[in-house]
Amino acid sequence: MRDEDMNERRIGVRDELRKRIVKGPDGIEFEVDPISDYYCDARPEVRPGAYAGIVESLFNWARSESLWILGFGTGCGAIEMRPLMTPRFDAYRYGIQWRPTPRQANLFVVSGYLSVKTLKRVIRSYEQMQNPKYVVGLGSCTINGGMYWDSYNTIKKLDQYLPVDVYIAGCMPRPEALLAGFEELKRIIRAGKAEGANLYAENFDWYKANQKRVIHDWDMPDYNW
């Protein structure tokens, strides 16, 4: 009964995403279909490793030393990342820095609780990041919902929706715990086990089904790169 109810009340596509006629500066009118014109919706592909193991190890070592974090604070955990940018903790000495756009980042730190509304933006941002990319779940909320375990609007298990490499437990974890978590992530990358992007591509349908189960007003392509 709930499913029918959901379909009936499903919210339509937003106005700015509808197909429309636009008049250009030269006076020529043309049609714009934002969903297909503004996004590339090709499915993600599994990227094989380098031709030789030793080369891939070198690559992985290099990747582990350049963790560029997308500056996207999803919850209160974002406040614990700020001290890392100060001289006291100075995460930059580990090759970690923050970037303002997903195109320049390869590490997504999901910092704290994730509401369904934010999850939608997180998915879009994650898909726009370049391969290889990593996800760190920060705080109890990303692990099992934390103090929001009975909330109607926050997800409880982040790895249902995105491939998570490392969880950092705590509510909130201290900056030291974050640094330890990043060091753990580096070990995982060097061991060649941080294959989140490939995992996402392999189990793409499973991830999409999970995402769409909670995001009812899905008004974007399945993969927006």
Place this chain on the structure above:
Amino acid sequence: MRTLLARLKERFALGPITEQRPDLAFVTVERETLRPLLRHLRDAEGFTHLVLLTAVDWIEEGLFQLTWLVHDRRRARDIGLRVMVARDAPVMDAVHDLWPTAATYQRELKEMFGIDFPGSPRIDEEFILEGWVDIPPYRRDFDTLKFSEETFEHRAGRGTTDPATHMREHLGIQGGSK
């Protein structure tokens, strides 16, 4: 405050009055009285600031209690006006023409409690929730735990410990509530 309430009583039909503090009182009024009373408070009595508009779900009585809290900056006092609205027909008059900020509260109440304010700007648009499919979540008959269990995947192994029990059994600390 006393003199103000006495003055208001002469002009308007006021219901039960609660004097919380010397500078804060709550008055329950009928739906029709609310608008003229708010206008009078704003224009004649110096209550220039709408602090908040909020709702309480009295599910046992079948009522929503709406509260408009207005503030008088000059004399540093607040007065809260309450209107009871039937739960099965939750409609109330919009006051966004008196205070534009009310429009935001009205949108929130529409989304979270399902209380309609006809004529309020963008009242039917989504406010915070996106693609909400259940009954408004702040209504007390909305079971948030049940919804959460049905909607989201939960990780097994979650446990809770009562702090008092833990302290007694593991730390040997007695006391607190029995």
